[in-house]
Amino acid sequence: MALEYDSLNENVKKCQYAVRGELYLRASELQKEGKKVVALCQAPFLLDNPNVGMLFPADAIARAKHYLSLTSGGLGAYSDSRGLPGVRKEVAEFIERRDGYPSDPELIFLTDGASKGVMQILNCVIRGAGDGILVPVPQYPLYSATISLLGGSLVPYYLDESENWGLDVNNLRQSVAQARSQGISVRAMVIINPGNPTGQCLSEANLREILRFCYNEKLVLLGDEVYQQNIYQDERPFISSKKVLMDMGSPFSKEVQLVSFHTVSKGYWGECGQRGGYFEMTNFPPRVVEEIYKVASIALSPNVSAQIFMGLMVNPPKPGDISYDQFTRESKGILESLRRRAKIMTDGFNSCKNVVCNFTEGAMYSFPQILLPPGALQAAKQAGKVPDVFYCLKLLEAAGISTVPGSGFGQKEGVFHLRTTILPAEEEMPEIMDSFKKFNDAFMTQYDNNFGYSRM
Amino acid sequence: MALEYDSLNENVKKCQYAVRGELYLRASELQKEGKKVVALCQAPFLLDNPNVGMLFPADAIARAKHYLSLTSGGLGAYSDSRGLPGVRKEVAEFIERRDGYPSDPELIFLTDGASKGVMQILNCVIRGAGDGILVPVPQYPLYSATISLLGGSLVPYYLDESENWGLDVNNLRQSVAQARSQGISVRAMVIINPGNPTGQCLSEANLREILRFCYNEKLVLLGDEVYQQNIYQDERPFISSKKVLMDMGSPFSKEVQLVSFHTVSKGYWGECGQRGGYFEMTNFPPRVVEEIYKVASIALSPNVSAQIFMGLMVNPPKPGDISYDQFTRESKGILESLRRRAKIMTDGFNSCKNVVCNFTEGAMYSFPQILLPPGALQAAKQAGKVPDVFYCLKLLEAAGISTVPGSGFGQKEGVFHLRTTILPAEEEMPEIMDSFKKFNDAFMTQYDNNFGYSRM
Ligand SMILES: Cc1ncc(COP(=O)(O)O)c(C=O)c1O
Ligand SMILES: Cc1ncc(COP(=O)(O)O)c(C=O)c1O
Numbered sequence: 001m002a003l004e005y006d007s008l009n010e011n012v013k014k015c016q017y018a019v020r021g022e023l024y025l026r027a028s029e030l031q032k033e034g035k036k037v038v039a040l041c042q043a044p045f046l047l048d049n050p051n052v053g054m055l056f057p058a059d060a061i062a063r064a065k066h067y068l069s070l071t072s073g074g075l076g077a078y079s080d081s082r083g084l085p086g087v088r089k090e091v092a093e094f095i096e097r098r099d100g101y102p103s104d105p106e107l108i109f110l111t112d113g114a115s116k117g118v119m120q121i122l123n124c125v126i127r128g129a130g131d132g133i134l135v136p137v138p139q140y141p142l143y144s145a146t147i148s149l150l151g152g153s154l155v156p157y158y159l160d161e162s163e164n165w166g167l168d169v170n171n172l173r174q175s176v177a178q179a180r181s182q183g184i185s186v187r188a189m190v191i192i193n194p195g196n197p198t199g200q201c202l203s204e205a206n207l208r209e210i211l212r213f214c215y216n217e218k219l220v221l222l223g224d225e226v227y228q229q230n231i232y233q234d235e236r237p238f239i240s241s242k243k244v245l246m247d248m249g250s251p252f253s254k255e256v257q258l259v260s261f262h263t264v265s266k267g268y269w270g271e272c273g274q275r276g277g278y279f280e281m282t283n284f285p286p287r288v289v290e291e292i293y294k295v296a297s298i299a300l301s302p303n304v305s306a307q308i309f310m311g312l313m314v315n316p317p318k319p320g321d322i323s324y325d326q327f328t329r330e331s332k333g334i335l336e337s338l339r340r341r342a343k344i345m346t347d348g349f350n351s352c353k354n355v356v357c358n359f360t361e362g363a364m365y366s367f368p369q370i371l372l373p374p375g376a377l378q379a380a381k382q383a384g385k386v387p388d389v390f391y392c393l394k395l396l397e398a399a400g401i402s403t404v405p406g407s408g409f410g411q412k413e414g415v416f417h418l419r420t421t422i423l424p425a426e427e428e429m430p431e432i433m434d435s436f437k438k439f440n441d442a443f444m445t446q447y448d449n450n451f452g453y454s455r456m
Numbered sequence: 457m458a459l460e461y462d463s464l465n466e467n468v469k470k471c472q473y474a475v476r477g478e479l480y481l482r483a484s485e486l487q488k489e490g491k492k493v494v495a496l497c498q499a500p501f502l503l504d505n506p507n508v509g510m511l512f513p514a515d516a517i518a519r520a521k522h523y524l525s526l527t528s529g530g531l532g533a534y535s536d537s538r539g540l541p542g543v544r545k546e547v548a549e550f551i552e553r554r555d556g557y558p559s560d561p562e563l564i565f566l567t568d569g570a571s572k573g574v575m576q577i578l579n580c581v582i583r584g585a586g587d588g589i590l591v592p593v594p595q596y597p598l599y600s601a602t603i604s605l606l607g608g609s610l611v612p613y614y615l616d617e618s619e620n621w622g623l624d625v626n627n628l629r630q631s632v633a634q635a636r637s638q639g640i641s642v643r644a645m646v647i648i649n650p651g652n653p654t655g656q657c658l659s660e661a662n663l664r665e666i667l668r669f670c671y672n673e674k675l676v677l678l679g680d681e682v683y684q685q686n687i688y689q690d691e692r693p694f695i696s697s698k699k700v701l702m703d704m705g706s707p708f709s710k711e712v713q714l715v716s717f718h719t720v721s722k723g724y725w726g727e728c729g730q731r732g733g734y735f736e737m738t739n740f741p742p743r744v745v746e747e748i749y750k751v752a753s754i755a756l757s758p759n760v761s762a763q764i765f766m767g768l769m770v771n772p773p774k775p776g777d778i779s780y781d782q783f784t785r786e787s788k789g790i791l792e793s794l795r796r797r798a799k800i801m802t803d804g805f806n807s808c809k810n811v812v813c814n815f816t817e818g819a820m821y822s823f824p825q826i827l828l829p830p831g832a833l834q835a836a837k838q839a840g841k842v843p844d845v846f847y848c849l850k851l852l853e854a855a856g857i858s859t860v861p862g863s864g865f866g867q868k869e870g871v872f873h874l875r876t877t878i879l880p881a882e883e884e885m886p887e888i889m890d891s892f893k894k895f896n897d898a899f900m901t902q903y904d905n906n907f908g909y910s911r912m
Contacts, residue, residue, distance in 0.1 A: 002643060002676040002713050005743040007581045011591055012747055032501055039495035039502070042761070045488055046495070051510040071729070078721075078728045112731065115755040123605070127465045145754045149579075183811055187458060220458040246805050247766045257458050265534075273527070273760035275568065287461040299571040303759045304729035305498070379520045 011151045028330045030323065031269060033060050034312040038305055040064035044074055059322065067308045075304045081297035083110025083278070084304070087311040091278050094314035099243035107281045107289065110310060112302045114226050114263040114277035121259050125188050125220060125290055126152035132173065132179045134189035134219070138367065138409035138417070140196040148222075155179040155186055158412060161369065162245065164358050165200035167191070169209045176217060184308045188220040189213075191241070195364025196228040196411050197419040199342075201236045201361040207244040215256050223260040226277075227363040229267030232339040236361070242282060258282040264309045266364065268331045274307025276313075326381050341429050342366065347432030353444040360422055367406070370416045371438075375447035388416040391443070399439040401432065467607045476691025486779065486788045487725060489516050490768040494761050496520035500530055515778065523764045531760045537753035539566025539734070540760070543767040547734050550770035555699035563737045563745065566766060567757045568714045570682050570719040570733035575602050577715050577735065580748055581644050581676060582608035587697035588635045590628065590645035590675070594823065594873070596652045611635040611642055614868060617825065620814050621656035623647070625665045632673060644676040645669075647697070650683040650818025653865050653875040655798075657692045657817040663700040671712050679716040682733075683819040684788075685723030688795040692817070698738060714738040719767045722820065724787045732769075797885050798822065804889030809900040818880055824861070826896075828874045831903035844872040847899070855889065855895040 034119040037060050044064070046052055052061065068074060070086030082088065088105040095103035111117035119142075125131065126147065132155040135143045139156075147154045159165045178184050191210060192203045202210075214221045223241035231238050240258055246253050264276035281289060316331075317324040342360035349357035349368040357368035372380075372387050380390035388405035395401050395418075406417025424432055493516050502508055508517060524530060526542030538544065544561040567573035575598075581587065582603065588611040591599045595612075603610045613631040615621045632642050647666060649658045658666075671678045679697035687694050698716055702709050710802035720732035737745060772787075773780040773881070798816035805813035805824040813824035826838075828843050836846035844861035851857050851874075862873025880888055 002670075002674045003744055004583060004741060005747070007643070008744060008747055009580055012580050012751055032499065035499040036502075039499040043488065043491040043495040043497060046492075046511055049511055054507040055505055055511050075729045076725075076727045112759060113756065120754065124465055124468050125459060127463075142754060149751065149754065171897065185464070209721070214458075218458045262494075269532075271532045273531045275757070275759035285460060288459055288464060291461070291464055295468055295605065298598060298605065299575065301729065301731070303568060303731035303762060305761055306759060355549060 011149050028268065028334065030317075030327050030330055031271075033057070033323070034269070034309065035254060036060040037063045037067065037312060038308050041071075041075055041308055042305065044068055045091075063312070063350065067311055069237065070311075071304060075308075076302040077304075079110075079304050079307060081299075081301050082108075082293060083302055083307050083310075087307045088278075090311050091280075091314050095240075095242070095280060099240055101243065101246040101248065103242075104279060107284070109279055109292070109296060110302050110307050111277040111279065112275040112306065113265060114224070114261045115142055116275075116302075117261050117277050117279040118142055118222065118224070120148050120292065121149055121220075121222060122152070122188075123295065124288075126150040129153055130183065130185055132184040132186040132197055132453075134175060134186060136190065136192060136198075137165070138197050138406065138411055139190070140192055140224070141408060143190050144410070153179070153184050155184065156410065159195070159198055159200070161358065161415075164361070164426050165195060165198035165367075167202065167206055167210065169213055172210075172213055186217065186219060188222055190222045190224060192224040193241070194230060194238070196227065196363050197365045197367045197404075197417075198364050199358065199360035199363045199367060201231060201238065203236050204239050204244055207239065207241055208248060210257055211245050211248060211252055211258075215252050220257045220259065223258060225260055226266050230335075230338065230361045230364055232335070232342050233359070233361045234330075238362070242280065245282065255283060256333040256418075257284055264306060264313050267313070268334055269309070269313050271306075271309050274306040274309050275303055276310045279309060286338070293445070310408075337426050338364070338422060341424070341426050344429045344433060345420070345422055348430075348436065352437050352440045355440060364421050364423060365419050366422055367409075368418050370406075371416060372416050373444065373448045376443070379447060388418060391416065393417055394443060395436070395439055398443075399435045401436060401439075467605050467631075484790065486737055486773075486786055487727075488784050489513070489779070490725070490765065492516040493519045493523065493768060494764050497523055497527075497531055497764055498761065500524055506547075519768070523767055526767075529759060531764075533758050533760075534757040535566075535763065537755075537757050538564075538749060539758055539763050539766075543694070543763045544571060544734075546767050547770050551696075551698065551736060554860065555696055555702065557699065557702040559736060561699075563740070565735055565737075565748070565752060566758050566763050567733045567735065567752075568731040568762065569721060570680070570717040571598055572731075572758075573597055573717050573733050573735040574678065574680070576748065576752060577676075577678060578602050578606055578608070578644075579751065579845065582606040585609055586639065586641055588640040588642040590631060590642060592623070592646065592648060592651070592654075594653050594867055595646070596648055596680070597864060599646050600866070602664055609635070609640050611640065612866065615651070615654055615656070616815065617871075620817070621654035621823075623658065623662055623666065625669055628666075628669055642673065642675060644678055646678045646680060648680040649697070650694070652683065652688060652819050653821045653823045653873075654861075655814065655816035655819050655821050655823060655863075657687060657694065658691070658693050658698055660695050663695065664704060667697065667701050667704060667708055667712055667714075671708050676713045676715065679714060681716055682719045682722050683888060684718065686791075686794065686820055687818045688791070688798050689815070689817045694818070698736065701738065711739060720769050723769070724790055725765070725769050727765050728760075730762040730765050730767045731759055734766060749848055763902075793882050794820070794878060797880070797882050800882075800885045800889060801876070804886075804892065808893050808896045811896060820877050820879060821875050822878055823873050823875050824867075826862075826874060828872055829900065829904045832899070835903060844874060848874055850899060851892070851895055854899075855891045857892055857895075 040066050041064050070084050088108045092103040092105040092107050132153040134155045137156040137158050157171050179186050228238045260280045265272040317327040345366045346357050346359045349355045354371040360366050377387050380387040386407050388407050392403050392405045403418040403420045460733040526540050544564045547564050548559040548561040568761050590611045592611040593614050613627050684694045716736045721728040773783040794870050801822045802813050802815045805811045810827040811824050833843050836843040848859050849862045859874040859876045
């Protein structure tokens with residue numbers, strides 16, 4: 001046989017992918033309007049049907065016409081490989097409104113989800129095992145898997161659990177020094193803000209330190225900002241890396257290379273299955289942008305319907321629009337509910353035996369630490385399982401609660417976590433946390449005792 | 457700066473991508489029904505609206521409900537990374553009906569267009585510059601670009617223009633021998649059937665030779681069959697590589713590794729912007745399939761709306777269905793019109809001075825050879841252009857006809873072509889060929905004379 005396991009590309013084998021984010025938010029009225037717009041773009045001849053107004057409101061019809069006018073021949077034709085120019089312009093305007101600085105549509109590429117964008121950029125950076133990418137630990141496994149697939153080196157930096165998963169620039173320095181001592185040239189740094197799985201939000205001061213570090217060390221900063229709409233505390237509203245960089249002024253704003261990623265999969269939209277994302281490049285030489293464009297064109301174009309979702313996402317109703325009040329009410333409603341769910345979850349975890357959990361400041365996850373007693377470690381070993389996998393399997397069996405073991409994201413040695421989303425319906429949350437507590441406390445008692453007995 | 461042109465991944469720079477297939481077919485009534493189905497899937501709450509029947513026929517409503525039932529939470533949720541199981545089952549049934557052999561949904565992966573599928577498979581095969589992939593010349597540049605991006609070696613085999621772009625297995629042997637003498641281990645072979653840009657259809661006998669060759673040489677066969685519905689002659693109906701392989705029986709049918717690709721971008725659908733495709737794997741060990749699944753999961757899932765288009769494409773109306781007659785009439789109409797257009801085009805090219813053109817047997821392209829007189833070669837050199845680029849630019853300037861120079865696809869040295877689609881509206885075709893002829897014949901006269909003068 002020509003392609004046996006042994007003759008597979010080694011990088012394909014080496015990469016690990018532990019987690020699939022299954023997220024689904026119920027459609028709000030405004031999402032419904034967005035979906036109507038895309039439905040009309042899919043079947044534009046409906047616009048000529050005299051009955052169209054019986055199913056589609058005037059607003060949706062107008063927006064569908066607008067987005068169709070940005071395509072060349074509807075959703076059935078390939079778009080520019082960077083995405084429809086008209087949608088890229090709307091993304092640039094969104095970024096300008098958000099940050100207060102100009103944004104150039106020519107430096108924005110639309111992608112089939114943020115994942116594909118991250119993969120494209122890492123593909124350009126990584127030339128071989130000598131190229132290192134700084135990645136937070138714990139991290140979202142897109143990064144470790146892609147770096148491994150591309151044959152690069154992952155250079156970990158640890159987030160500080162005792163400081164609410166904050167980022168300490170001294171840790172970064174150590175990581176870089178250690179990588180260099182191994183002959184690795186560190187080329188880029190990833191931040192996930194707000195964090196997945198850790199849920200922390202970076203402060204402006206912290207972002208400034210990071211950007212200064214990238215400037216000094218000549219690193220490309222990859223800013224994964226897909227959770228920028230998901231913030232559950234008032235102390236630190238989301239600030240984009242781009243804004244902080246521009247605020248810092250010259251020489252930083254002119255030299256630090258930044259790629260920022262966003263998606264339609266999160267935020268108020270949660271349109272995961274559409275596969276829509278974008279990245280914006282800052283301070284890249286035109287020749288490099290050209291090369292990235294060329295590589296994007298191999299796969300012809302990102303899917304067009306998700307490009308329209310992106311247009312809709314970056315164009316929420318503005319003050320004065322008919323639907324502005326509804327939008328404000330609904331998006332506030334979604335956020336407040338998520339915030340309450342985050343609180344029920346954190347408090348629930350912290351009420352459990354041997355569980356400690358930081359508050360979810362942003363994103364969609366809770367990442368409690370599970371202090372496993374020696375008896376549990378022993379039992380896991382006997383079962384041939386990693387300890388946190390052992391715990392999560394027992395949790396699934398006993399309570400029907402599905403979580404992802406922390407080892408899929410990376411964690412300090414001997415420390416164990418699980419990750420769960422804060423997305424279960426708010427009214428079901430207390431009950432879920434009750435059955436978690438019941439399972440956990442029994443588990444801890446069992447293995448504490450077991451250990452006791454086996455030591456005797 | 458961290459990422460300058462000089463520090464880009466060299467494979468990113470090396471790859472070339474010359475062409476973007478801009479295809480767009482006007483929607484037939486059946487495509488319209490398909491689009492209505494996907495529109496309803498995008499906005500499923502419309503199904504609860506009492507007025508839905510005023511815009512959507514009962515058939516479309518029923519199919520939308522069917523496809524929604526195959527999703528987990530509509531189009532807004534990630535699907536399995538291989539695509540929705542229900543749609544993969546429908547693809548398997550389509551393949552079974554087409555070939556008369558069983559097909560396993562677990563060996564079918566849905567992708568964001570065939571392009572992404574080809575890239576995934578080549579990524580698994582290519583370990584480095586020592587791994588060679590046999591690719592036809594002329595070829596569709598997805599292959600050259602991807603092999604270059606992945607750092608593998610393209611091993612060309614030439615199609616025989618004087619034999620209607622046929623494939624001669626002796627050429628293959630030579631290509632493999634030459635590659636081996638350079639230390640390259642040839643791992644896989646690409647066929648494009650029907651061909652892009654060459655438009656030929658492979659005969660069953662030819663496919664059998666190819667499969668036997670792959671068996672002997674232990675090559676994975678990548679069968680790009682995206683144009684399988686686009687056939688314009690009666691001598692050779694499309695036969696899939698899978699069917700020929702199964703017909704050959706043991707040991708071939710049990711051992712030759714085959715990956716077949718298909719798409720919603722071509723055929724009667726032409727839904728390029730949706731980005732929907734699939735590949736089917738034959739004779740791959742389960743561990744290899746697992747690895748391909750793992751890598752697919754890094755990008756989470758292919759876009760879900762194109763998966764539904766794929767379901768619709770592989771489920772055309774069957775005899776007895778209400779819309780069967782209409783479907784048969786319409787798809788026959790589209791094909792017959794394309795066949796007439798292919799004929800007008802080939803005849804038009806062959807009536808021109810210094811132009812020879814094979815008939816387009818399948819796919820969507822015409823690929824005439826342009827015999828450029830020495831005067832034109834000289835003028836191109838003076839202008840600093842590749843000769844066929846020079847010719848195509850003049851054609852665009854003088855006649856407003858946009859074509860792709862043959863050098864984007866590969867051609868024998870000193871031989872020049874252009875590629876054009878056969879998709880312009882049938883009624884406009886004669887006029888287009890007239891203005892082509894006017895331009896070409898004047899061009900040939902000018903440069904024949906020029907050369908004459910400059911030689912004196
Ligand atoms: C941190 C982070 N980045 C990127 C992504 C990719 O999102 P998508 O490819 O759906 O845009 C995810 C998805 O869960 C994520 O959590
Ligand atoms: C021969 C061939 N293969 C593959 C493709 C890719 O098609 P898609 O990615 O749109 O499915 C094309 C597109 O033109 C093609 O011509």
